[in-house]
Amino acid sequence: MKIYRVGGAVRDEMLGLPVKDVDWVVVGATPDDMIAQGYKPVGKDFPVFLHPKTHEEYALARTERKSGHGYKGFQVYAAPDVSLEEDLLRRDLTINAMAQDEDGNIVDPFNGAADVKARVLRHVSDAFVEDPVRVLRLARFAARFNFEVAPETMALMRQMVSTGEVDHLVPERVWQEVAKGLMEDTPSRMFNILRECGALARVMPEIDALFGVPQPEKHHPEIDTGVHVMMVVDYAASQQLPLPTRFAALCHDLGKARTPQELLPAHHGHEGKGVPLVEKFCERIRAPAECRDLAIMVCRDHTNVHRALELRAATVLELFGRCDGLRKPDRFAAMLDACTADARGRLGLEGTPYPQAEYLRALLGAARAVDAGAIAGATEDKAQIPQRVATARTEAITEAMRVLREQEQFRRENH
Template sequence: MKIYLVGGAVRDALLGLPVTERDWVVVGATPDEMQAKGFRPVGQDFPVFLHPKTQEEYALARTERKSGHGYGGFTFHASPDVSLDDDLVRRDLTINAMAQEEGGQVFDPFNGRMDLKARLLRHVSPAFAEDPLRVLRVARFAARYHWLGFRIADDTLALMRQLADSGELDYLVPERVWKETSRALMERDPQVFFQVLHACGALKVLLPELAALDGVPQPEQHHPEVDTLVHQWLCLQQSSRLNLPLTARYAVLCHDLGKGKTPEEEWPRHIAHEIRSARLAKTVSKRWRVPKDAATLAALVAEYHTHCHRALELKPATVWKLLKTLDVIRRPERLEGFLLACEADARGRTGLENRPYPQVDYLRGAAQAASNIDVAALRQSGIEGPELGEAIEKARIHAISEFKKTWQTPLP
């Protein structure tokens, strides 16, 4: 039995990056031998075990054979006679197909270290094209390491195009698409993930609502970048720069989808695109089975982001209507996600990335004022039933009105 550290831990250590998790491959062992040493089996499709102390994953060396469609369409074979090279050749990228034994020697049969130095994301073997999930994985690695100058090898991108055209992407289960997308959204350059999918033809399959924004113009006075898809890339870039949580980043992804449905004769204006965007955001969330908190925020940002941009112009009653729609009294964290997503949208415009956006602080202050009214005093005053609800509403609107009188837009 021999044990090797594999995959991302070896890759990131060679890049000088922090290693956040470690995976191991075991050569020359059987499941019974692993359990005899105290390892706990957890793999459903192939033998994977948890270390009795570290709880890190140890997988028996295995081979795989295409036997169906999609990510799960493989038959796996694990036995003591499967070699380290046999196991590594089935991996996606050369930089992920390295192994390191306990003494420190790195096994690199596919020149992963050379590709690390060349900043190249390159497939290990033609078998890459058998697994549609690898299109998303490579796009995610491109987003993760973009800041280091990594690019996708031309022949690997060609295989990704082949997968996108083959119909295999249609067999990916929604949960896997969302898992890869959500991880990509949290990378340093999330826009690169979607740019890569667009470049290989996968975006029109997986997220046609976003692909439809390509070439759709916007008014130049508000959007110097003009092209709506370029604006989307800039917004996603800002979502990382502003360190948005996942729910808000997903909302940024969906906020302008409705502009792809604007009739060409109305370009570059996009009247009522907010309603269309909210509807499409719900469609995408349903397709990918997006968690409820992210799906809800995405629909709200899509429908009301222009309200946020115009917040300083809105009447106190309209401001409260917006805050009430966001359910700020019970869910103040939703307001924060909403505001951050809207700020990313406002800053996702060429040359306007650093322009002041006081709307965020204004709406925070208005929400605080509305939350601070003395509801107990209103109840003790003898008002009951619907009249009490109306009195609370009026008190909140009045509090926002008083706050607005004292509000001063910060100097740039």
């Protein structure tokens, strides 16, 4: 029985990155051998065990044979006669198909170390085409490491698109990989790789439809809507914003897409196609409610936020009401972060001032400072309470606007 550290831990150590999760492969053992040594079995599809002290995962060496479509369409064989090289052969990329023995020696039968040095993502074998999740994983690794894709691997990915293998991706796995990719340093790399191989049009057609849509050069020097959205997402990543904000940045311009009618809900009402497209997109990829709700808000109201300095107090209060900002100021702040990313995710405008964000934060603070309970207590006709509270908040916003204008005028005069 031999134990090897495998996969991402070996790769990340070579790259000089922190090693977060460690996976182990056990060669020459049976499940009974593992249980006898105190390991706890947890695997459903194949034998995986938790170490009795560290609780890290130890998997028996195994092979996989394609038996159907999708990432679950495999028959697994795990037995003492499966070699380490056979186990590594089933892995997706050469940089993930390395192992390290207990003495620290590297086992690298597929030249993964050379590809780490060359910064290349390359498939281990043609079995890569059997699991469509690997297309998403590769694109995510490209976003994480900023590696190039080997031409022969890109050709295999295009083959997986043309044969329909990527059409068998289940929504939950799509969301898992998209969410992870959005949290990388350069999320645009993931979407650009998927677009290059043709998978973006199949997996996320709403995003793919943004590319090639022109915008006025006056406000968008980059012109192409898809290019702009990628810049917005990358800016959000550069600010280390959380996942819901990055996802909202991805979705904010869906209404501009040249979108096939079949992607729209049957009834999309007066809001235009942006919001219903976001709703349907989120439903299809199983985006969690927190991400969906913020994405809808940003898609619907980001242009109003951009125009904040021109809005009347009553209109600002309506904006707060639509976005539930009075009850959920943190979510409204996240919306402002996404709008800031939209304003700065433009060619040559990365450092442009965006006073709208602080302006709206100040106005929201003034509106929230109104004591609605006191107003309710002093109002005999309870039917009048909502209007009186709204009036008081509008007046508070108006006064805050006046103070902010005076402060800005003083700043200009003294600088």
